[in-house]
Amino acid sequence: MSGRILLSARWVIGHRDGRHVVHENGVVVIERDTVLHVGASFDGEVAQRIDYGQAVISPGFIDLDALSDLDTTILGYDNTPAWKKGRVWPESYIAAGPREMYSPEELAFQKRHAFAQLIRNGITTALPIASLFYREWGETVAEFDAAATAAEELGLRVYLGPAYRTGGQVTDTAGNIRPVYDEMRGLRGLEDAAAFARRIDGTANGLVRAMFAPDRIETCTETLLQRTALIAAEMGAPVRQHCAQSPVELRLVADQHGCGPIEWLQRIGALQDNWLLPHGTHATEAEFALIAQAGATLVHCPLVSARHGGMLKSFPKCRAMGINVGLGTDTFPPDMVLNMQIGMMTARLSDGMEAIRSEAMFDAATLGGARALKRDDLGRLAPGAKADIAVIDLSRVLQGPDPVQSLMTSAFGRDVREVWIDGRRVMENGRIPGIDEDADAARAQAQFDRVIAQYPDRTVNHPPVREIFTPSYERIGADE
Numbered sequence: 001m002s003g004r005i006l007l008s009a010r011w012v013i014g015h016r017d018g019r020h021v022v023h024e025n026g027v028v029v030i031e032r033d034t035v036l037h038v039g040a041s042f043d044g045e046v047a048q049r050i051d052y053g054q055a056v057i058s059p060g061f062i063d064l065d066a067l068s069d070l071d072t073t074i075l076g077y078d079n080t081p082a083w084k085k086g087r088v089w090p091e092s093y094i095a096a097g098p099r100e101m102y103s104p105e106e107l108a109f110q111k112r113h114a115f116a117q118l119i120r121n122g123i124t125t126a127l128p129i130a131s132l133f134y135r136e137w138g139e140t141v142a143e144f145d146a147a148a149t150a151a152e153e154l155g156l157r158v159y160l161g162p163a164y165r166t167g168g169q170v171t172d173t174a175g176n177i178r179p180v181y182d183e184m185r186g187l188r189g190l191e192d193a194a195a196f197a198r199r200i201d202g203t204a205n206g207l208v209r210a211m212f213a214p215d216r217i218e219t220c221t222e223t224l225l226q227r228t229a230l231i232a233a234e235m236g237a238p239v240r241q242h243c244a245q246s247p248v249e250l251r252l253v254a255d256q257h258g259c260g261p262i263e264w265l266q267r268i269g270a271l272q273d274n275w276l277l278p279h280g281t282h283a284t285e286a287e288f289a290l291i292a293q294a295g296a297t298l299v300h301c302p303l304v305s306a307r308h309g310g311m312l313k314s315f316p317k318c319r320a321m322g323i324n325v326g327l328g329t330d331t332f333p334p335d336m337v338l339n340m341q342i343g344m345m346t347a348r349l350s351d352g353m354e355a356i357r358s359e360a361m362f363d364a365a366t367l368g369g370a371r372a373l374k375r376d377d378l379g380r381l382a383p384g385a386k387a388d389i390a391v392i393d394l395s396r397v398l399q400g401p402d403p404v405q406s407l408m409t410s411a412f413g414r415d416v417r418e419v420w421i422d423g424r425r426v427m428e429n430g431r432i433p434g435i436d437e438d439a440d441a442a443r444a445q446a447q448f449d450r451v452i453a454q455y456p457d458r459t460v461n462h463p464p465v466r467e468i469f470t471p472s473y474e475r476i477g478a479d480e
Helices: 071-076 091-096 104-120 139-153 184-199 220-235 248-257 259-267 287-292 303-307 313-318 335-350 358-372 405-411 438-452
Strands: 005-016 019-031 034-040 048-051 054-060 061-067 123-129 159-160 166-172 176-183 209-210 273-276 297-300 325-328 391-394 416-420 423-425
Touching: 005 034, 005 273, 005 405, 019 054, 019 391, 048 358, 054 405, 061 273, 061 297, 061 325, 061 358, 091 166, 104 123, 104 139, 104 166, 104 416, 104 423, 104 438, 123 325, 123 416, 139 159, 139 184, 139 209, 176 248, 184 209, 248 259, 259 287, 287 313, 297 358, 303 335, 313 325, 313 335, 313 358, 325 335, 325 358, 335 358, 335 405, 358 405
Parallel strands: 005 048, 005 054, 061 123, 123 159, 159 209, 273 297, 297 325
Antiparallel strands: 005 019, 019 034, 054 391, 166 176, 391 416, 416 423
16 A cells, blocks of 8 residues: 555546546556556545646557667658668678678667667557668577666566568669578577577566567568467467568569468468568458458558558558557657557548547557557556556647547657656656666767668668768758
């Protein structure tokens, strides 16, 4: 009783009878790592009371495709096609031998830096994702040991597993993209990932869990995916496999297997209810039906898709088919509120104004992620659930009569004021203990600049940086 903490605000998003509910001028009571009570008031004794005023106390967001590096996809925003701009390895780079573009220390830093960014945006459970374009091959166990340490210190709930692959994409000077394989190397990566998973699953008092992350489906072999499915099923761990996200992927999978990517997963027996599938923007209705039949989860990443001219077609139809849909950020900034907003916009562009309401997208950011992870103690504020909470300040926004609708129209991730995970206040008044936000931002930018400077090495014909990334307007020197 002495440790009970009562949180109050104008709005509380609680949970009752399988659905979120809204309490105006409500309270949440935390006892140790769990929610004890949610409602209009609480008559019991508490040790501490915190009133957030004009704010919404929300279940923490669950990010199934959470950015965990310095996002190189933002460099492709106005710089296309990808094969000309360092997003596909040229044959000359393969011949010279791929290399790591970050040091082990830099890799450890970027995970910690990214985890802090997730917390700042109200994300309390994260499944990290990072690019392999700047890597020698796959991610390493050493960097994920560092990631586990960072997550425990910061208090972030994570599902961790180094990405591995049996192949990669290579382009010639004309833009003909083909796969190259080293299956034994990829299978060793899976063995390392499995050993890591067994060692770390459930550590940090349960904050750190295991996941499996085979990289792009167009360059994974059947053996790799079947072995992944078997090991993950035995452990009860989620598998995240990017699927149906680009025309190049569709072509490579069709050339190699004679079908679409999701159909191929189903054919080889890998598609199961613990599989999480970003992005589905190029999936067919038949493939969506396979996802629904398997009980797998579609991971919708609205911001990164829309930046590249794509969108899910469509969120309302997928839900109507019975597909569990969760959300991922997958780019910088890892702003889940912004992703919900863009998800709403693109769904309405696809299906019309009446096709979706705000609560459907909010459910995806919370309950959809919890279902994907088979965790009925996450994604909701109800007695017995984990005390994973995002407090979003609405005092400076124009509020309507409903807090979820106000989030969709007026708020952003930067409005997250405080975050609680497992009953621990991991961000207080915008500050994360042990993090110097300004110093880390400067270090991240310097590290990012060094990677940009290395782009000519892995860009076809090796043009200078100024030709890879063309400016928006003519750049005038200081002496002109």
